[in-house]
Amino acid sequence: MFTVVVLAGFIGIALGQSVPCGVPTVTPITNRIRGGQDAIAGSWPWMVLLVDDLGYISGSxxxxxxxxLLTSAQHFEGTNYHLAxxxxxxxxxxxxxxxxxTEAQHERNYTIKSVTVHESFDATTLKNxxxxxxxxxxxxxxxHTKPICLPNPGHQYHVGQMCYLAGWGDTGNDQDEVLKQVGLPILADNVCSKHWQDYLSATELCAGYESGGKDFCGDDIGSPLMCKDDSGAWFAQGIASSGGDCTAADEPGIFEDVSKYTQWIKTHMTAAGYPYEY
Incomplete structure (x- = not known):
């Protein structure tokens, strides 16, 4: 585990919590359209824009x-850069x-206290x-700021289920400046294995289209793949990891399957002094 400390099936409502997870006040657009579209402000209230120390958008x-917050390890560890x-x-x-x-009415800037990267993260294969x-x-x-729900281990999703991804990734259009969203169906593991030889079915999930004009953008890394439960709550079923190319949009994307890491997440949140509340 890499840790750096900077000195300076129901709608989950925790005991003493008045804000449920996965329930936006503003209803998101979930109609099926070709390509991405602008999200309604506040409809994905758990989204976080990450900006690095040079002022560049790192992802979400x-x-x-x-x-x-939960995100991709790629923001902090790579083949030629390290968290420390x-x-x-x-x-x-x-x-x-x-x-x-443009600064939104409810927007607020937060700073990093510490980051914990999965101890077995592999920057070459992107495992973990x-x-x-x-x-x-x-x-x-x-x-406009609320938590999304964590899926329990073994949380059920199915091939064909329509989930959504939002992000501020570069679409190649200079006029795009607001949060975008795209609907991406869950695909069978063998679809991603056909496109990506390094696809890891044990800990990853496949979503998107083989040639459908829809995909997440390369710098949407860390965005959640959001799936709606039968209860009406939204769960972070995946984390955008690789395969995203919204300009070509001719191959499916690869996501870390969050349900495979639920216990890891809860264990480290508790150790940090911020136990998961739902």
Whole structure:
């Protein structure tokens, strides 16, 4: 495990919690359209815009608790960069954001207290591509900032189920500046295995289209693949990891299957002093 500390089946409602997980105040668009579209402001209230110490958009994360975000390990570990060398105090995390150019009414900037990268993350194969971010400040929940639900181990999803991904990734259009969303169906493992020889069916899931004009963008890494449960709550079933190319959109994307890491997430949240509340 790499850890760096910066000095400075029901709708889940926890005991003492008035804000349920996975239930946005603003209803998201879930109609099936070709290609991505602008999300309605506040409809995915757990989305977090990650900006690095140089001011560049690194990707996305999502809210699990009042001090905890979940994302891809790729933001902090790679073949030629390492968590210990990253200037975490100068990263920014924008919650309640919608446009990358205009500050939203409910938007707030948070700073990083510490990051825990999965101890078995492999930057070459992207196995165990998952990381927890802890904030210095307590996250303030409002209509545009809320947590998404964690799936339990073995949480059921099925091939063909329509899930959604949101992000601020570069679409190649300079006019795109607001949060985008795209509907991506769950695909069988053998579909991704056919496209990607390094697909890991034990810990990853496949979603998207083989040639359907829809995909997440390369810098949407860390965004959640959001699936709606029968209860009406939204769960983070996946984390965007690789295969995303929204300009070509001719192959499915690969996501870490969050349900395979639920216990790891809960264990490390508890160890950090921020136990999962739902």
């Amino acid at each position: 994360a999502f809210v699990l608790g009042k001090h905890t 060398d990253i200037d975490l105090p100068n990263w920014s995390m924008y919650l309640g954001s919608h446009s990358i150019k 591509d998952i990381a927890l971010i802890y904030t210095n400040e307590e996250i303030v929940y409002n209509e």
